[in-house]
Amino acid sequence: xxxxxxxxxxxxxxxxxxxxxxxxxxxxxxxxxxxxxxxxxxxxxxxxxxxxxxxxxxxxxxxxxxxxxxxxxxxxxxxxxxxxxxxxxxxxxxxxxxxxxxxxxxxxxxxxxxxxxxxxxxxxxxxxxxxxxxxxxxxxxxxxxxxxxxxxxxxxxxxxxxxxxxxxxxxxxxxxxxxxxxxxxxxxxxxxxxxxxxxxxxxxxxxxxxxxxxxxxxxxxxxxxxxxxxxxxxxxxxxxxxxxxxxxxxxxxxxxxxxxxxxxxxxxxxxxxxxxxxxxxxxxxxxxxxxxxxxxxxxxxxxxxxx
Numbered sequence: 001x002x003x004x005x006x007x008x009x010x011x012x013x014x015x016x017x018x019x020x021x022x023x024x025x026x027x028x029x030x031x032x033x034x035x036x037x038x039x040x041x042x043x044x045x046x047x048x049x050x051x052x053x054x055x056x057x058x059x060x061x062x063x064x065x066x067x068x069x070x071x072x073x074x075x076x077x078x079x080x081x082x083x084x085x086x087x088x089x090x091x092x093x094x095x096x097x098x099x100x101x102x103x104x105x106x107x108x109x110x111x112x113x114x115x116x117x118x119x120x121x122x123x124x125x126x127x128x129x130x131x132x133x134x135x136x137x138x139x140x141x142x143x144x145x146x147x148x149x150x151x152x153x154x155x156x157x158x159x160x161x162x163x164x165x166x167x168x169x170x171x172x173x174x175x176x177x178x179x180x181x182x183x184x185x186x187x188x189x190x191x192x193x194x195x196x197x198x199x200x201x202x203x204x205x206x207x208x209x210x211x212x213x214x215x216x217x218x219x220x221x222x223x224x225x226x227x228x229x230x231x232x233x234x235x236x237x238x239x240x241x242x243x244x245x246x247x248x249x250x251x252x253x254x255x256x257x258x259x260x261x262x263x264x265x266x267x268x269x270x271x272x273x274x275x276x277x278x279x280x281x282x283x284x285x286x287x288x289x290x291x292x293x294x295x296x297x298x299x300x301x302x303x304x305x306x307x
Contacts, residue, residue: 002106002120003028004088004203005274006210008292009266009299011081012248014047017268018067018077018087021255022276026067029089034239034272042090042105043067046116047082048207056207058084058116062105086205088118103147107203108155110144112166114206115159115174119151120238120271121199121216123185125192126150132188133157141165154200157181168206171291175304178202178213178289182306186217195221199238203269209293212269214240214284215306240284242269244299256280267292267299 005017005025018026023033043065046058059080067073067089088106106118123129133153134142138160145152159165161177169177182200189195195218202213216237244264245257255275257266268274269290273281284290289304
């Protein structure tokens, strides 16, 4: 399965998310502590620096290389600070039909659409679902789908449910778009008779807000009764965690945020906690969407239940 993280708050060096912490995102690609699978299918990020030229326009970086061997990424990570970040390491099932390409690297972004999105999970029999989903995607959005992943189609579907795909949605507008998209996918699965566990952890950002969805269709339903044939990723809900605080960095030999949630200026969401001490991390509830934005230099965090 894939790995991803979201960050919103005080500008922080990318190196402090990707490489330095005990369970930094790049470390998770080859030495995960949760869901022990290698992630070898590419890397991508979008990072917003409030002090940069055209601050609303994100830095972007995509590569098919393994991030642990990517010198360009490491050099950039040591120089760029981000006030908002979405980074993703792609993991795929081992199969000769899987396509490793830049078009399939997350996070996905369509022209003039502020939202970007990454996905951790897999929609069973997705190729059969495409004709049923296409009618719910705006033509101007569908024409920008260039990859072969279910993830990009989910992104197109969510963007198409927004009142204005080319504006910055409110938390409620984004929540309703996610809910509508889940309903459309659920209906397509029902029409095709698909009742196989399919995870849909989503990571969404636009530079001023972030959202993380922890969701799974038909959890516990598998195409076999033989437990030995089940993939590790199907045995549990895919992990998703968040923490809030300030001054994220190395303090007294430990990677952490200081001050506690009551004095927070930043929020960090990840597939698994980045730090050795996990006491300050909270698991995102199953079947929910976490949303965060910054108001008066403080993060405003909400949890929305999803059917």
